[in-house]
Amino acid sequence: MNAPGARGPTDAVPAYYPGCSLDGLGKAYEVTVAQVLRRLGLALDRIVDYNCCGATEVKNLSQEVSVALPARNLALARSMDRHQVVAACNGCVYSLARANDAVADPAMRGRINATLEAGGAPTYDGTASVQHVLEYIYARAGPDRVRAAVRRPLTGLTVAPYYGCLYTRPKRYTGAGRSPETDDPEHPHFLDELLEACGAKVLTDFSAKTICCGGGHALSDLDVSVAFSASILNEAGRAGADLVATICPLGQINIENHLDRIRAAYGEEVVRPVAYFTQLMSLALGASVREARLKDNFSRPDLFLRSRGFA
């Protein structure tokens, strides 16, 4: 069972698993996660030579490969003497935690370790817990420390907090709701509280909070993915949101990749700018619009924020 939390002195600085998105399309997320951690006095230690976690795709082809991929990363974290791994992508959190569930079975752990050994990787003892970076910031700094660190409150901005699917789901993998360090699996609120601490008005009852963006079917099932992405934006707009805040590169990229299709099918009035929650937090903690890389986003939250007087 995944039970996040520090277990030893080295866990003061947990291992950080970036995943491929943060090293690629989600660069703005990576950069602003680092900014937010620095400004809150938190640190993470990057796993060197990590590999992609396999997300929700690989498991449909092979169970063992889908466990071995994340297990290699968890093993690397253990060889850094860490018991805690923090990831910023919902898909990564899911597949890393899923690997923990699988290797809880000794027979499976034996097979996975044989694979890791054959591939020249360290073996894995199954003792590294997984946490989303949102949960990490919430548990280690929390709304109070964020409030104290805010330099430029997001006053006047109404934000729809979008958590997506695999942040807490399923709890049997992620351990959601089982400790104060993990969010509520059905009605998560950590993001709400952190953004509120930044001075924004947060739509806590935002109805699309945890719906799906189409996930890995963004390209293979356009009808479904566009409809879901549009309904996230539409629900946000109906509730009066200026912006949508995301915590997952897949959600961010899916919505933004579909913007033209959404405009064509549902009209411009549905569209709202979408930004990683760390971009908004970084802005509140003193970074400029440029430093928070808000221009990176295809939905151009930079234009909107500048129009509201944020420089």
Added chain:
Amino acid sequence: MPIVEKSLVTVDRTEHLEIEGIDVSGDWNSFLRSRVQVDLDVRVLDWVRSQPQGDTISRCWQCGTCTAGCCLHTDYGLTDFNPRYFIYLAQVGYEEELRKYSSTIWRCVSCNKCVERCPKGVKVEEVVHTIGSYLEATGGAPESPADRFDRAYTENLLRRGILDEADLFRTYERGEGRTMPAREMLRMGLTLLRSGRLRTGPLAHRTRGWRRFGAVLRAKLEEDERRRRESAGAVARAGGGPR
């Protein structure tokens, strides 16, 4: 042997699912009538249960919580996508009826609401994918766009250890016969290049020491796929369907 005769039936889905005068079509939202049946064909059920991601199927008690929250069924309105029903059909071994959904079952987006909520701890999403892989492995389902994407994704990832997102996008879209207008491609490429996000081809990230690990995983992948095809094929050849 599971007790599966809680017939949850409205008859609009099919007219011919009667056994000894009792409707066993398993359709949603109707009467419950319990009966113990001992002559079901459980080969499909046994196969699903034998797969690493299908082992929780026998816990299912057909409450329908998965389907009530299913974002495809409920939010998107694709009522043909009914995980409870897929599981039911696999449980009672009604393969012919199951095959009617072979062009629907792949559309699960893996949002995992069903797994989250299942009161019995069925890993519904993984069970449904396992049932889908049975249909595909036995020729009952054409390879779906999602299968092709899973394959393209996995091949891409196993090459260097880290996904080359731009290459995956290019390869998959081309394979599906879709092309992006040159102007849009240029606009997107420039935006990504400017912000240092276009790490593709020779610029792509790679994991050090990946060659060896990747080769081991590739062999494992092939072995798993071959084993799945063979065992599912054996079940299908032996013949499913109700008696």
